[in-house]
């Protein structure tokens with residue numbers, strides 16, 4: 347039984363004060379949510395303020411990225427140990443914006459995933475194809491390759507505790523959502539790939555979030571699909587009422 351997880355990726359939005367205010371507004375709107383995990387990933391600078399606001403609530407805290415060593419001379423970076431110490435339980439890795447603007451490779455994402463686990467963070471590993479790749483029928487090759495490379499060298503037990511996020515790049519921040527059927531096809535493919543790379547029990551345990559313009563108006567039909575285990579939400583997580591509606595999705 348996979349518990350759905352709804353995560354808000356606040357990207358580079360909200361000052362610490364604004365982020366704490368948004369978390370405070372969200373808290374009462376989701377306090378009665380049952381059978382769902384809730385995660386907020388503010389900017390690194392806002393983690394402390396949001397963490398204070400969330401203290402004692404049912405909302406978890408996560409980072410948006412990390413550098414794959416505990417500490418060192420890596421100006422501008424944050425380590426998984428630091429995220430953990432700041433109260434994070436999760437970290438988003440390999441988001442397409444990181445791959446695109448910061449040239450993150452699959453090998454680097456694999457290193458980060460290893461470091462995240464080592465320091466006790468649950469990695470949320472993002473994969474997804476571009477529009478050009480989808481239109482030239484490369485979706486499964488691209489996504490399958492990303493999954494295989496990100497998870498290289500892990501044991502089935504380690505993988506079972508991870509979260510994957512399928513985020514078609516053409517659907518992120520564009521208002522274009524993959525149809526529930528398109529998303530389900532790729533989620534089922536990813537689960538099959540996990541079974542092939544590890545085993546069926548591991549594949550059945552891994553939660554696979556969908557991300558790409560998830561909103562109050564489309565979350566219910568996405569969540570009705572058997573292999574969609576939650577959402578990674580950008581834009582719609584920046585408003586308390588819309589993210590609360592996503593958390594409180596109506597089960598089919």
Ligand code: PEP
Pocket residue numbers: 355513517518519520521557558559560578579580581582
């Ligand atoms: C994201 O940032 O991971 C995302 C899916 O953004 P949006 O919901 O705005 O498309």
